[in-house]
Amino acid sequence: MFPLERQQKIMDLLKLKKVLKISELTEELNISVDTLRRDLNTLTKQEKIEKIYGGVKLVESKFAESSMDERMVSHLEEKERIALKCTEFIQDGDCIYLDSGSTTYQIAKYIKHFKNLTVVTNSIPVVNELMNSSVELVIIGGKIRLNEQSVVAYDYIFNFDQLNILKAFLCASGITVEKGISDYNLEEAITRKKIIDMSKEIYVAADSTKFGKDVTVSIASLDKIDVLVTDANLNKNMIQKFRKTNTKLIIAEGP
Incomplete structure (x- = not known):
């Protein structure tokens, strides 16, 4: 050949x-x-x-969302470092939300040792990862997005108001200073908006390739995000721009 x-x-x-x-x-x-x-x-x-x-x-197309299978292996080392950094904000007894996404999935691998931890999630991979651990799991109800392996919720199926989430760890497909965080899918964006409204602390875990992009659906402006956690490949000029905002930017350095 x-x-x-x-x-x-x-x-x-x-x-x-x-x-x-x-x-x-x-x-x-x-x-x-x-x-x-x-x-x-x-x-x-x-x-x-x-x-x-x-x-x-x-x-990856500049105009479309890559599949979950692709993102599970893309920039894996960076996502693992980001996830490990995120666990520094988690304590025994917390009730946290883990979003559907390849980076937030990595967080699930590092939190099995926490005591009295409750994880609320819409991610089927997160549920599978934590199924045999001592973590108390709550999965939100709704329609299954097969490509994303996630559940997108509707009020008539799940009552969000009954949740008491202390810390929410979200993903985003796009992050800019001007427009905040965004995603390709409307249903995912609506779910994240609801979680943001009812959580006390909002963390966005995203690798550096998501910065500087403003994609299809707006989720939230930066003033609603407490902490951004990303990898050390983020452009220095981009770092300076985000340092000037009220959202805390944390870089997960390599070993």
Whole structure:
């Protein structure tokens, strides 16, 4: 198979599965890792694919939301650092909200040791992660978003007013100084708006690629966000802009 044929095959496979591991590609194409890397380098230079931890994915559209499966492996190390930093704000006995998202999912992995912790969530991956722990779980009711693996709530199904959330950890697809946080999906945005209104402290956990973007649906202005937690790849100019706001910006440094 010629290089162009292999590269087209890689693109065809990615269009079907969105994210592929290196081992999956070498097996499917029956080629060496070195040969595969040359093809991947070519496709990366053409901005058709993006290398991620342990694999590759299609380049994310600027106008659409990437799938949960993609985001679960994209910028994984940064998201783990952000999640670990977020746990510093959690204490025994807290009632917290964990949003549906790949970064907030990582938080669930680090909070199983807390005592008398209650986690309210709309994230099915978070529920699965905490199912066999001592954490008390409350999942909000509503319609399942299959691609996002989340529940989007409606008042007639779930009474938000009965919740007493101390700290809410939210995700966002876009974050700007001017417009605050935003998301691609209206139902997700409505759920987050409700959680913001009823929570005492609001934390947004988002990797640096979300900054400077203002996407489809507005969720909240920065004055409603207490803390932004992101990774060390955030542009210095962007850091200076956010430092001038009343929202606390925290950078989760690497090891």
